[in-house]
Amino acid sequence: MTAIAQRLSVWRRDSVLPGFGLTLGLTLTYxxxxxxxxxxxxxITTSGMGWQAFLDAAFTPRALAAYKLSFGAAFIAAGINAVxxxxxxxxxxxxxxxxxxxVDAIVDLPFALPTAVAGIALAAIYASNGxxxxxxxxxxxxxxxxxxxxxxxxxxxxxxxxxxxVEPVLQDLDPELEEASASLGAGRxxxxxxxxxxxxxxxxxxxxxxxxxxxxxxxxxxxxxxxxLPMVSEIAPLLIIIKLEQYDYTGATAIxxxxxxxxxxxxxxxxxxxRWSRRHEHRT
Numbered sequence: 001m002t003a004i005a006q007r008l009s010v011w012r013r014d015s016v017l018p019g020f021g022l023t024l025g026l027t028l029t030y031x032x033x034x035x036x037x038x039x040x041x042x043x044i045t046t047s048g049m050g051w052q053a054f055l056d057a058a059f060t061p062r063a064l065a066a067y068k069l070s071f072g073a074a075f076i077a078a079g080i081n082a083v084x085x086x087x088x089x090x091x092x093x094x095x096x097x098x099x100x101x102x103v104d105a106i107v108d109l110p111f112a113l114p115t116a117v118a119g120i121a122l123a124a125i126y127a128s129n130g131x132x133x134x135x136x137x138x139x140x141x142x143x144x145x146x147x148x149x150x151x152x153x154x155x156x157x158x159x160x161x162x163x164x165x166v167e168p169v170l171q172d173l174d175p176e177l178e179e180a181s182a183s184l185g186a187g188r189x190x191x192x193x194x195x196x197x198x199x200x201x202x203x204x205x206x207x208x209x210x211x212x213x214x215x216x217x218x219x220x221x222x223x224x225x226x227x228x229l230p231m232v233s234e235i236a237p238l239l240i241i242i243k244l245e246q247y248d249y250t251g252a253t254a255i256x257x258x259x260x261x262x263x264x265x266x267x268x269x270x271x272x273x274x275r276w277s278r279r280h281e282h283r284t
Contacts, residue, residue, distance in 0.1 A: 039260065046257040049250060058254035062230055063239060067258065069147055070236040074215030077154035082208040085162025086200065092163070093170040107163050110156055115220025122153055123225040145227025150235060153221045158211030165207035169200050209270040216263050 046054060057063075092104055110118060126133040126143040133143050143149050173196065219237040226233040236259050243252035 042253065042257060042260065045253050049254065053250065054254050054257075057248075057251040058258045062234070063236075063251075063255055063258075065231045066234050066236040066239045066255075067262075069150060069233065070216060070259070071262065073147060073150040073154055073235075074212050074218075077151050077158055077215050078208050078212035080151075080155060081158045081162045081211045082204055085159055085207055085211075086166055086204060088159070089163045089166040089170055093167055107160050110160050115157070115218065116224070118156060119153065119221040119224030122149070122156060122221065126152065126225060144225055145229065145233060147226075147233055149225040149227070150222055150233060153225055154211075154215035154218055157218055157221055158214050161210035161214060162204070162207030165210065166200055166203045169203040173199055205270060205273065209267055212270075213263060213267060216259065 049057070088107065092100065092107075123130075123144060125131050126136075126149060128134065128137045128142070128144060130144075136143055143152065217237060219235075219241075222235055223238055226235065228234050228238055236255060240252045240255050240259075243249075243255065
């Protein structure tokens with residue numbers, strides 16, 4: 001008990017504002033009511049099925065295809081956004097140009113748009129008679145109603161998470177570090193790889209995790225452009241809705257539990273890696 005009391009006293013001293021016990025209690029209560037209790041109810045409902053019933057409902061061929069598309073598309077889109085988001089954030093932080101504020105506002109547009117509006121816009125553009133989908137269809141490339149359409153929708157929704165996560169870190173990064181690197185004979189590529197990238201890597205990983213989580217649960221913007229074809233372009237969130245409409249609550253709960261657990265494990269692994277990279281950076 002003495003060690004615990006000493007640890008709590010250290011936490012209290014680290015805080016500038018008073019009221020550690022009250023604020024901690026409010027934090028835990030709020031998180032429990034808003035997040036933990038609903039998720040616990042899902043887990044408890046699933047645990048009452050029995051393992052065989054759970055496996056039969058959660059791992060049907062149709063469900064496996066939906067998992068593969070949801071997780072694969074979310075991972076690919078988050079990876080692409082991790083690269084593109086760093087470039088966009090770099091341009092917004094390091095350069096001044098006409099229309100910069102407009103570009104900065106456009107980055108936040110997916111935050112403001114309802115997902116259904118985004119889905120309709122993407123479908124209108126990438127359909128076989130759309131502005132981009134039409135010329136691509138002439139070349140034999142079909143976008144709408146394919147897994148590629150799912151990736152494009154998730155690219156649209158996930159980009160702001162990476163940009164807004166990396167941008168503050170780049171703003172705090174002293175340009176003198178780049179100048180010092182150049183004065184020591186390092187080229188632009190060496191400066192980027194050895195100086196800038198290690199400094200922003202934790203933020204990039206965080207942005208990737210946020211974009212991945214958003215893509216995993218995205219629904220509105222995807223269903224309008226994906227076509228929702230079973231075993232082809234049907235995502236896991238849509239399959240959950242279909243199960244509920246069919247009054248198959250067991251199947252819906254089982255699929256939701258698989259998505260929840262898999263997403264939580266992946267995000268936990270990413271957070272652990274991010275913490276490890278920060279500790280390694282401080283030691284070096």
